[in-house]
Amino acid sequence: MSYLSNTKFDVIIVGAGPAGSTAAYTLAKNGLRVVVLERGRTAGSKTLYGGRVYSKPLEEVYENFRKEAPIERWVKKERFSFMSNGELLTLEYSSTDSTSFTAYLSRLASWMAQKAEEAGAVIVTDIRVDDLYLEDGVVKGVRCGDEVLRSNVVVDAEGVNRLILERFGMVPKLEKRQVALGLKQVIRLDASKIEGRLGLAAGEGLAWLIVGEATGYLPGGSFLYTNSSTISLGLVVFLEEAYQNINQHVFNILEDLKQKQSIKEVIADGVVIEYGAHLTPEMGLGMSPKKMYGDGLLIVGDAAGLLLNLGYTIRGVDFAAYSGYLAAKTILKAHSMGSYNSESLSFYQKLLEESFIMKEMKKHKKITKLMRSNEMFTIYPGILLDTVKKLFEIEYSSPTILQALRNSIKGKTSLLKLLWNIFRTFF
Numbered sequence: 001m002s003y004l005s006n007t008k009f010d011v012i013i014v015g016a017g018p019a020g021s022t023a024a025y026t027l028a029k030n031g032l033r034v035v036v037l038e039r040g041r042t043a044g045s046k047t048l049y050g051g052r053v054y055s056k057p058l059e060e061v062y063e064n065f066r067k068e069a070p071i072e073r074w075v076k077k078e079r080f081s082f083m084s085n086g087e088l089l090t091l092e093y094s095s096t097d098s099t100s101f102t103a104y105l106s107r108l109a110s111w112m113a114q115k116a117e118e119a120g121a122v123i124v125t126d127i128r129v130d131d132l133y134l135e136d137g138v139v140k141g142v143r144c145g146d147e148v149l150r151s152n153v154v155v156d157a158e159g160v161n162r163l164i165l166e167r168f169g170m171v172p173k174l175e176k177r178q179v180a181l182g183l184k185q186v187i188r189l190d191a192s193k194i195e196g197r198l199g200l201a202a203g204e205g206l207a208w209l210i211v212g213e214a215t216g217y218l219p220g221g222s223f224l225y226t227n228s229s230t231i232s233l234g235l236v237v238f239l240e241e242a243y244q245n246i247n248q249h250v251f252n253i254l255e256d257l258k259q260k261q262s263i264k265e266v267i268a269d270g271v272v273i274e275y276g277a278h279l280t281p282e283m284g285l286g287m288s289p290k291k292m293y294g295d296g297l298l299i300v301g302d303a304a305g306l307l308l309n310l311g312y313t314i315r316g317v318d319f320a321a322y323s324g325y326l327a328a329k330t331i332l333k334a335h336s337m338g339s340y341n342s343e344s345l346s347f348y349q350k351l352l353e354e355s356f357i358m359k360e361m362k363k364h365k366k367i368t369k370l371m372r373s374n375e376m377f378t379i380y381p382g383i384l385l386d387t388v389k390k391l392f393e394i395e396y397s398s399p400t401i402l403q404a405l406r407n408s409i410k411g412k413t414s415l416l417k418l419l420w421n422i423f424r425t426f427f
């Protein structure tokens, strides 16, 4: 610790998740003195996610990413299902190419931290940052207990809880409506069983998202991702809606899901080897601070609310890592000018706005709203499955699609409301 408090770093980074380590890697590679402070025992030990990451942004930042990163399987098959009364309506897409992979986030984050270390960054684990350290209102480092660690600029990559930013008054206290609760089990299973049961060729990966009964009809979704010889199974439920409507422990919803025939068949003989829970930002731009910079400060990743949940896919890791990369580019520019005030660091916001991150978050603003509508998760899965059942389970006469839909809707909602919801989501 005395070495740390006696050294003035160019940059202090709080948190060794994908955002913090990617910022550290980019800065150290360009010759800046960087230290990453992580409260977990190892980099990645405190991070948790479902299991699929989009690779392109990471390939742009890390050389030889495809060869070196701890990738489990490249996703070649996508499934999206509505579940109701144990029955499934599934859309399946098989691709010859792949833009995403499955991985353990703990290993991926630890690999990123290792890359940062190899580039010259110092990674210190088992240390908690308590506060930002200010001189004349300007961030000049951090406080860890009684110690002050000094730097020209601090990158806040502390993740979704963002307690440091809250104490600093940069963001309000986290509210239930802004976050979702994620639960995940890792289940060990032979690769041949994973592939045989899910119709995958050797080495191929699957990403499967399920809504409706899979979350006990709560707004959110369940996920199943295939790793080399494990399956990641879990769910994400919006905290506010869960809080209002839940009548059992979330843990039991996941256990119930494991008993549904379609999931039970896949995980049979599997052994749970890991269990975790974590919050995730879910308000789209509603959770992002208006200014993601200050005098001597930049905010990246989940702490900045940079996550997109579209229901059929979730993007957090690539957004986090790329925002870390953009923060690093901003600091390198500020370093060359010798100024770390908010005016110089506002360049980060400009880069973010021009990047795919903000463009994606703005483009999909409406779908993020629909994700909060109860009907999407409570009524619609049942209506869809009932409609399909009427179309396929024929005795003598078969209904037209409209007749089947009308009959399934009866007493639950109106056709007009359903069509309006579809319209306002996509147009």
Ligand SMILES: Cc1cc2nc3c(=O)[nH]c(=O)nc-3n(C[C@H](O)[C@H](O)[C@H](O)COP(=O)(O)OP(=O)(O)OC[C@H]3O[C@@H](n4cnc5c(N)ncnc54)[C@H](O)[C@@H]3O)c2cc1C
Pocket (backbone or CB within 6 Å): 014, 015, 016, 017, 018, 019, 020, 037, 038, 039, 040, 044, 045, 046, 047, 048, 049, 050, 051, 052, 053, 054, 105, 127, 128, 129, 130, 157, 158, 159, 160, 164, 181, 182, 183, 184, 234, 235, 236, 277, 278, 279, 280, 300, 301, 302, 303, 307, 314, 315, 316, 317, 318, 320
């Ligand atoms: C259940 C679930 C499923 C998800 N599924 C996916 C998915 O499939 N694909 C995807 O791309 N994203 C997914 N995400 C989102 C993804 O995990 C996050 O967006 C991503 O991890 C954010 O990275 P980050 O570096 O900003 O924060 P984090 O990964 O949370 O890292 C923050 C780090 O800061 C450290 N820290 C916090 N406070 C302090 C402090 N005071 N002092 C020192 N260190 C501190 C923490 O220990 C942690 O290591 C999922 C999230 C959840 C919860």
